[in-house]
Amino acid sequence: MIYEEKEKLNIEKIALSGQCFRIRRSAGDPSVWVIQAGSRVLTAHERAEEIVFDCSETEFSAFWRDYFDLGRDYSAIEKALDPADTFLAKAAEYSRGIRILRQDPWEMLITFIISQRKNIPAIASCVEKISSAFGTDAGDGLYAFPTAEQLVGAGDALKNCSLGYREPYVAAASLLVASGETDIYAWEKLPDDELTENLLSFSGVGVKVANCVKLFGYHRINAFPVDVWIKRIIDTKYGGSFPLERYDGFAGIIQQYMFFYGRSMHL
DNA sequence: CATCAGGTGAAGT
DNA sequence: ACTTCACCTGAT
Numbered sequence: 001m002i003y004e005e006k007e008k009l010n011i012e013k014i015a016l017s018g019q020c021f022r023i024r025r026s027a028g029d030p031s032v033w034v035i036q037a038g039s040r041v042l043t044a045h046e047r048a049e050e051i052v053f054d055c056s057e058t059e060f061s062a063f064w065r066d067y068f069d070l071g072r073d074y075s076a077i078e079k080a081l082d083p084a085d086t087f088l089a090k091a092a093e094y095s096r097g098i099r100i101l102r103q104d105p106w107e108m109l110i111t112f113i114i115s116q117r118k119n120i121p122a123i124a125s126c127v128e129k130i131s132s133a134f135g136t137d138a139g140d141g142l143y144a145f146p147t148a149e150q151l152v153g154a155g156d157a158l159k160n161c162s163l164g165y166r167e168p169y170v171a172a173a174s175l176l177v178a179s180g181e182t183d184i185y186a187w188e189k190l191p192d193d194e195l196t197e198n199l200l201s202f203s204g205v206g207v208k209v210a211n212c213v214k215l216f217g218y219h220r221i222n223a224f225p226v227d228v229w230i231k232r233i234i235d236t237k238y239g240g241s242f243p244l245e246r247y248d249g250f251a252g253i254i255q256q257y258m259f260f261y262g263r264s265m266h267l
Numbered sequence: 268c269a270t271c272a273g274g275t276g277a278a279g280t
Numbered sequence: 281a282c283t284t285c286a287c288c289t290g291a292t
Contacts, residue, residue, distance in 0.1 A: 018273065116274040122271085122290065164288025169275090180280080206275045227273035271292085278282070 002053040002060045011035070011051055017098050019216045021111060021124040022131075022145070037067060038104050039136060039144035039261045067217075069099045075101025076255050080244060087237045088254070091261035097258055100221055106177065107145045108217030109202070112209045113169050121187050122162075129161040130154075130170075130238060149175035154244055169204025176202070192220055215252040224251040233262040 011033050015023040026032035026043075032042040033051075042064060044054045053060060065071070078092045095249070109131075115123045133155075134150045135143035151158065151174035159167055174181040187195050195218060199210040211225035224244060226234075234242045249255045 050281085112273090117272055117287080118274095119272045119291080125290085165275095165286095166288075185278085196291060208274060225273080228279065229273060263273090269292105272290095276285100276288095278283105278285080280281105 002055050002057065002064075004053075006046075006049055006050050006051060006097050008074070008097065009051060009070065009099060011046065013095060013098045013260065014101065015210040017256055018112055018120055019046040019212075019256065020103065020262075021120070034142070036138075036142060037063075037101075038107060039138060039142075040207075041142055043060075044247045053058070061093075067102050069102060072099075073175070074099065074253070077250055080247070080250075083253075090255070094261045095257040098260060099214065100253060100256060102219050103216050104145070105187070105213065105217040106148060108168055108213045109173060109184065109199075110145075110151075112216075113173065113202070113204045114163060114166055115212070116204070116209065117164065121266070126162055130141065130163075132157070133157065133161065143230075150173045152178045166204060169202070173202050173204070188218060192222065195220065196205075215255075221250050221252040222248065224255045227259075229259055229263055230255060233258050251266055 001011040011023060014020060015033070026033050033046060034042075035042045035044060040063065043054045044052070053064070055064065074096075079097075081088050081092060083089075104220055111127055112134070113122065114126045118126070130151070131143040131145050134146040134154045136150075138144050146154070152172065152256060158171055161167075165249055177184060187198055190198070194213070195214060196210055199205050199213055200207070201238045208225055209225055211223045214220040214223035215225060234240060
């Protein structure tokens, strides 16, 4: 068993923050969380002030501690905010416990190609469909996120997953990665600008999706995805321009706070 | 039934 | 270079 304070790691907030579509409450017990990453599954019990993971210290240290980015001090982010920025102060406080997960680049690439012009439940539904249809059985009715090879093998069946016009994008990316023509894992060591350029070369990946893949799949925490919510916040709260340069080096964390808080207020 | 949802790519200025 | 528009699909 591993215990973490919710002030430091809040699974519910992360599940609602839009960075991850494979964290769900258990159907039988709403205090139980089922967390999936690639082919891994972790269950957790939520208590008033803490979260308890069903996991040994060895297993937690081997994967999940880094996955939840527990090596970073997020309280330092809050201290670095502009004291005059009351919106950001409220957003950061409201978002306390959110972390930028270290998710898999392939899973993020496909997930965010799917995400365009879809709402969060629809994205989660599509991810669930392709996983259960083509991913490896992980037991208990759960399935791993499908590999590129598995999606290539899906063939026309990929058209039955509500992907709509995004289906050819997913199929093309799968072919590039499965064939070995594109090695997205080798991109881990590229500088930000080259990584961006490479991601944009995928059909169906524009600036916004590339930034999401950078932030959530490659842990480039300076990436700052601008979607309709962030744009709305910048327009209404910042008169159309946000002082990104002030938060150079961790702008992505600021983006998550703004998104999570702004969305909760239905701006 | 029209509109919208965490955009993108192609076509048109 | 910047602006406009169509686009699968499920939900409201």
